[in-house]
Amino acid sequence: MAVLTVTNLSKTFNLGTARESRILDDISFEVSGQTFVSIVGPSGCGKSTLLNIISGVEEHTSGDITLTSDAGGPARMGYVFQDPRLLPWRSVMKNMMYVQDDQSRDTVARAERYLDxxxxxxxxxxxxGQLSGGMQQRVGIARAFAVEPDLLLMDEPFSHLDAITARGLREQLQDIWAQSKKTVVFVTHDVVEAVELSDRIIVLQPGGLIYEDITIDLPRPRRQSDKAVATLQADVLARLETLKAMAAAEPVAEPVA
Ligand SMILES: Nc1ncnc2c1ncn2[C@@H]1O[C@H](COP(=O)(O)OP(=O)(O)OP(=O)(O)O)[C@@H](O)[C@H]1O
Ligand SMILES: [Mg+2]
Structure with a gap:
C-alpha cells in the first residue's frame, strides 16, 4: 500500500504561449492504505493528466506530490490503461513477465496466480490476437497486480468494453483488490462504476478544481444488482447533474462548498 499526498497541484499546458491552458487548478488530496479512490469528471477536465502526473509521465507546473510505500520506502506503481497495451508477438504469460524485474520461479508463480x-x-x-477485448483487458489487470504495486493507477480500463463484460470485470476487480493490499486511484467518467468500486470519489469539475470529495460507505462485495448500490448511484448522479451544465458553460463556475 502507498501514501500519496497531492498538495496545491496545478498544471498549465503551453505555459507562456498563446495556447496556454490551465488544466488542473490547486488540487490537494491524500490517499493511503487499502483504499479505492475514483477520480470522476466530465471529458477533458484533466483526469488522465492528473494520473499521468502522479505516475511521473507528465510534469506538473506547481505544487507537490509525494509518494511512499506505507512501509516508508519508495513506492512501486502499476498502471492499467484504457486499452490493454499487450505486445501482440508475445504470449499472454510472456506479456505478464515482460514488466517484471526478475524472472524467478516465485515471480512466475505470482504471475500465474493473478492470471488464474x-x-x-x-x-x-x-x-x-486470440483473445477477446475483455480477455485482453483482464490480462492487463492481472499484469498490473502481479508487479505487486503499492499504488495501482487505472485510467478508464473498462470504457472500451460492452456493458456486460465491463460489469463482470468490475466484480472481478473488486474481488482481486479485496485479496491484495493495494492503494488504487481509478479514473472514470462513469459515476455508476465509481460508486460500485470506490471507498471515495473525488469529483473534478471543468477547470480542474475538486468539486466534491464523496465517501462511499457501502459493504463489500458490491454488485450492480444490490439495491443499496443502485440507490447511492442515483443519489450521486443527481448531485453531479450540475456538472454537465458546467462542462458546457464558460467561464467555469465556483466549486460547491
Ligand atoms: N500534451 C498536451 N498538450 C496540451 N494540452 C493537453 C495535453 N494533454 C492534454 N491536454 C488537454 O488537457 C485537457 C485535459 O485532458 P485529459 O486527457 O487529462 O482529460 P480527461 O479528463 O482525461 O478526459 P477524458 O475523459 O476524455 O479522457 C484537455 O483539454 C486536453 O486537450
Ligand atoms: Mg482521460
Missing amino acids: MVGLKKNADFYP
Missing part, C-alpha cells in the same frame, strides 16, 4: 484470478490461466500460451 482473472480466469485466464488456461490461456497463458495464447497470443493477444
